[in-house]
Every structure is written in C-alpha cells, then in structure tokens.
Amino acid sequence: MKIIENQSFDEERALYGSHGILLRNAAFDGPADGESALKESSDIELQNVFCNLRYPFWHDHRLKIHDCEMTELCRAALWYSDHIEITGTKLHGIKALRECSDVQMSDCDIVSPEFGWSVHNITMHNCTADSVYFMMRSEHLRFSDVRFKGKYSFQYISDGVFENCTFDTKDAFWHAKNVTVKNSVVKGEYLAWYSDGLTLINCKIIGTQPFCYCKNLKLLDCEMIDTDLCFERSDVEATVTTPVLSIKNPYSGRICVPSVGEIIRDDENAKCEIIECAQKGKTQKQSVGACA
Numbered sequence: 444m445k446i447i448e449n450q451s452f453d454e455e456r457a458l459y460g461s462h463g464i465l466l467r468n469a470a471f472d473g474p475a476d477g478e479s480a481l482k483e484s485s486d487i488e489l490q491n492v493f494c495n496l497r498y499p500f501w502h503d504h505r506l507k508i509h510d511c512e513m514t515e516l517c518r519a520a521l522w523y524s525d526h527i528e529i530t531g532t533k534l535h536g537i538k539a540l541r542e543c544s545d546v547q548m549s550d551c552d553i554v555s556p557e558f559g560w561s562v563h564n565i566t567m568h569n570c571t572a573d574s575v576y577f578m579m580r581s582e583h584l585r586f587s588d589v590r591f592k593g594k595y596s597f598q599y600i601s602d603g604v605f606e607n608c609t610f611d612t613k614d615a616f617w618h619a620k621n622v623t624v625k626n627s628v629v630k631g632e633y634l635a636w637y638s639d640g641l642t643l644i645n646c647k648i649i650g651t652q653p654f655c656y657c658k659n660l661k662l663l664d665c666e667m668i669d670t671d672l673c674f675e676r677s678d679v680e681a682t683v684t685t686p687v688l689s690i691k692n693p694y695s696g697r698i699c700v701p702s703v704g705e706i707i708r709d710d711e712n713a714k715c716e717i718i719e720c721a722q723k724g725k726t727q728k729q730s731v732g733a734c735a
Contacts, residue, residue, distance in 0.1 A: 444463045444464065444486070444488070445465070446464075446465045446564070449467075450470075450482060451469065451473055452472075452473070453476065454473075454475045455477035455479065455594045456469065456477065456478070456479050456560065457477060457480045459481070460482075461482045461484040462486055465488045466488070466490070467489075467492075467493050469489075469491075469493075471496045471498060472495040475717070478497045482498070482502060483502045484507055485503065486504070486505045487503060487505070487530055488506075488507040490509050490511075492511050493512045494511060494512065494513040494514065494515060494517040494520065496515070498518065499513075499520055500519070500520055501519075502524075504553055506527045507528045508528070509530050512532065513534050513535055515535050515536055515537075516690055517536040519542070521539060522540075522543070523541075524543045525545050529545045529548045531551065531552055532552075534550045534553045535552075538556070539558050540558055540559045541559070543562050543563075544546050544564055545564050546564070548566070549568040549569055550563045551567075553571065553574065553575045554574075555572075555574055556574055557574070557576050558574045558577055558578070559579070560579050560580055562578065563581070564582075565578075565581065567586045568586075568588055569588045570589075571590045572720060573591075575595055577595070578597050579595075579597075579600070580597065580600065582600060583601075585604050586608055588607050589605070594614060596615045598619070599617070599618045599619070600613045600616070602621060605622070606624075608627040610628065610631070613631040613632040614633050615631055618638065618639075619635065619639075620638070620639045622640070622641050623642045625645060626644070630648075630649040632652065633650075634648065635655060635657060636654075636655045637656045639657070639658040641657065643651075643662050643663070644663045647668065648666065649670070651669070651670065652670075652671065653674075654674050655677070655681065656677060657677035660674075660696075661678070661680050662682060664682055664684055664686055665684065667683050667687050670688060671687075671704075673690050673693075674692075675691045676710070677694060677715075678715075679696045679698060680696045680698075682699045683700040683720075684697065684720075686701050686702040687700050687703050687704070688703075689702050690707070690717060692707060693717070694712055694714065694715060695715050696715050
C-alpha cells in the first residue's frame with residue numbers, strides 16, 4: 444500500500460481512480476476548491492484526514508476512514524460506495540451517506556441533514572447524530588448505543604434492530620417494516636404511523652399520538668409517558684407498564700395497561716380489547732374497553 448502523508452490536495456479529482464493508498468495526516472482543502480478527490484477508487488485508508496471539499500468518496504470500494512473530519516463544506520461525502528468502515532470521525536456535511544452498502548460506523552459524530560438515504564446493510568455503534576430525514580428508505584440496519592436528535596427519522600426503513608438507543612425525534616419509523624427496538628427511549632410526536640411489523644421491548648415511549656394506522660404492532664413491557672390518542676386504527680398486542688392518557692379506536696388485538704384516562708370508541712371497527720393490568724406481569728379480571 445502506498446503511503447501519502449502530510450500533504451494537502453485542492454485540485455479537481457486530486458486522487459481520482461486511486462487504488463491501495465494510505466492517507467495519513469493529510470487534507471483535502473485549498474483555494475482551487477476542487478471536487479471528487481477520491482472518486483472511483485478502491486482499497487483506500489484514511490487516518491487523521493481533514494476533508495473540506497465536496498464529494499470526496501463516490502463509487503469507492505473498500506474504504507476505511509479513521510479519526511477524520513468532514514466539515515460542513517464536505518457535502519455529499521459518501522455516495523454509491525461499498526464496504527466502508529468509519530470510526531472516530533466527524534461527518535458534518537449535508538447528505539453524508541447515500542446509496543451505499545456494507546457500512547460499519549462506530550464512535551462517530553454526525554451532523555448531517557438527509558443522512559443515510561437508501562443504505563443497505565449498516566451497523567452503527569456508540570454514535571451521536573443530528574439530522575432530518577435520517578436513514579430514509581434504508582434496509583438491514585443494526586444500531587446500538589446511538590443517540591439521535593432530529594425529525595422524520597427512519598421513514599420507510601425495513602429490517603432494523605435498535606438496542607440501547609435514545610431517539611428524540613418526531614414522525615419516526617413512519618412506514619417502517621420489520622423493525623425491533625429494545626431497551627431504548629423514543630421521544631417525539633406521532634411515532635411509527637403506518638408501520639408494519641414494529642416490535643418494542645422494554646422501551647420508554649414519550650409524546651402525543653403514537654402508533655396510529657399500524658399493522659402487526661407489538662409492545663412488550665414498555666412505558667408510555669404523556670401519550671394520548673394512542674393506537675388509532677391499529678392492530679396491536681401491547682403490555683404497557685404505565686398509565687396512558689387516552690386510547691382512540693384501536694382496531695384489533697389486545698392492550699394491557701394499568702389505567703387509561705380516556706378510551707375513545709367512535710369507530711365501529713374499533714374492536715381491540717383493552718385490559719386493566721394490576722402490575723407488570725399480572726392482570727386484573729376487569730376488562731375496561733372490550734367491545735360487545
């Protein structure tokens with residue numbers, strides 16, 4: 444592998460079509476303001492590289508990025524690339540990851556609107572992210588210890604597992620399919636509308652009007668805080684460990700909950716059974732919302 448270190452590149456396509464390069468203590472920056480520094484390259488490793496120019500990693504294969512920085516000016520940094528490993532790196536440009544596959548990320552700081560669109564097979568561990576439309580239309584996601592803040596996250600994703608995460612986000616998981624969230628906190632309005640096959644286990648859910656128009660929705664031992672108008676027109680099996688402000692017209696299944704401030708049934712199709720739970724793992728005999 445050829446080693447390039449302590450150099451700065453600012454021309455157009457500075458290292459276009461490179462193969463087998465280690466860049467160390469380098470920079471893509473300068474007055475020429477060139478784009479696409481490493482486009483169409485393969486077997487590239489970067490260590491402590493400063494990226495301040497647009498589109499550096501397009502159509503790349505086998506790319507390793509360690510302890511690097513991509514600034515706000517490093518727009519659309521990684522597109523159409525595969526077999527990517529990113530560790531200890533700041534990704535601060537818009538649309539930093541799109542239509543890539545086989546991506547591993549850890550210990551990264553992401554500040555990037557429209558991050559992660561149409562990505563196939565991504566793992567993310569111990570990262571922070573601030574974004575809008577985060578990970579839209581991506582599939583095969585495995586996230587652990589990820590802290591996210593933003594809006595419209597995880598829309599239209601499929602086949603995802605999220606563990607020990609904290610998400611502060613509205614309109615999350617809309618139209619998501621076959622997704623499991625474990626031991627996590629999800630805070631925000633209008634959670635998971637139109638999802639299919641969403642399962643939440645030991646999670647804390649905070650915010651108004653969650654889980655409407657859902658199919659195959661499952662909640663196991665979840666807390667629901669400040670949640671009202673829940674489960675409208677949804678098919679749901681749920682065990683909730685905290686009181687709920689209100690439940691509105693759940694269509695089918697069974698909801699076990701300690702208490703409900705209000706149950707609204709003004710839709711003839713709302714036939715889900717609502718059972719009052721005495722405590723976690725035990726139920727009273729009283730049904731507080733079953734339809735005749």
